[in-house]
Structure formats: structure tokens, C-alpha cells
Amino acid sequence: MLAKFRPTWMIESIFHVSPQFLLENNINCVLTDLDNTLVPWNSKKGSAELRSWLHEVKKYGIQVIVVSNNSHRRIKAAVQDYELPFVPRAMKPLTIGIRHALRQFNLDKQSTVMIGDQLLTDVVAANSCHVKSILVKPLVSNDAWNTTLNRYFEKVIWNKLIKKYPNLHWE
Numbered sequence: 001m002l003a004k005f006r007p008t009w010m011i012e013s014i015f016h017v018s019p020q021f022l023l024e025n026n027i028n029c030v031l032t033d034l035d036n037t038l039v040p041w042n043s044k045k046g047s048a049e050l051r052s053w054l055h056e057v058k059k060y061g062i063q064v065i066v067v068s069n070n071s072h073r074r075i076k077a078a079v080q081d082y083e084l085p086f087v088p089r090a091m092k093p094l095t096i097g098i099r100h101a102l103r104q105f106n107l108d109k110q111s112t113v114m115i116g117d118q119l120l121t122d123v124v125a126a127n128s129c130h131v132k133s134i135l136v137k138p139l140v141s142n143d144a145w146n147t148t149l150n151r152y153f154e155k156v157i158w159n160k161l162i163k164k165y166p167n168l169h170w171e
């Protein structure tokens, strides 16, 4: 039961996920959440940090695709300056969006990772698809109203998770 909430890795921020780390783990495609992973949930634009991270990973031939529960309109506004493909209304924790991305972009599960800031949506969806995952800390500490309740349950699960898997740690 708890295993489905367990991320493969935990890294402070997506911007700390280096191309070297990905390639060492045979990963050539990053599926990423949008809100509070790539950009703050209440922001329309990315940052210079996002731009340079994308530049760096793409240089190594690593593909980046946004898989978000948010709307086409919201995602497009946030990523249009970065030439990022995206799958909207992914319905995480369901597997619909990730499976759609795997199919549409002809990805190999084994060499794909899902990065996101929520155990209850991003990590569960990845685990249900047997895709590796990286949990990151949210970019800003507050959340959209519909995430607040998730955060409460996340805390409960988190406490159980670290008890059961004492090796889990932030890298």
C-alpha cells in the first residue's frame, strides 16, 4: 500500500537534477509536473533558472515533456517561451496522462522519469505506470486551494513512509 507513494529519488528541486544524474541512470526523457515543480503555481512565467536547466538537459539529448493536471490554456501560457511539448488534464494520480505521453512520444518506460512535487499525484501516477519518479520540494510553500487538502494527506503518508523506508532521503 505504502509502496505506491514511494518515490525512486528525492531531490530538492528539478533544477538540481543534472543531465549527468539522468544519463547515469539511463534516463533520456523527463516527464515533469508544471505547478510548483517547473514554475510557481501562481506564476505565468518560468524563470532564468528554468531556461538554463532546459538548455543544459536538452544539450545532452534529454527530452522534456510537461504532464500536468492543469488546463491546456494554463500550461501553454506558462511554457510557450520554452518550446516544451505538454499533455494537459493528465488526471494524476490516474495513469491517463503519463500513458498518453509514453504513447504519443513513443517513449521507453525504463528510460523515462516523472518529476513532481506531490506524492499523492505525481509519484502515485508514476508508480502505477511503472515509471521511475523524482519527488521535488514545491517551488513556493503555499498551494492552490485544491492542493491544500492533498498536502494534509501527504503529511500523514509522509510520516508513515519515512518510518517504513528509513533510507529515503533528500539528495
Ligand SMILES: [Mg+2]
Pocket: 033, 034, 035, 036, 037, 116, 117, 118
Ligand atoms: Mg505540482
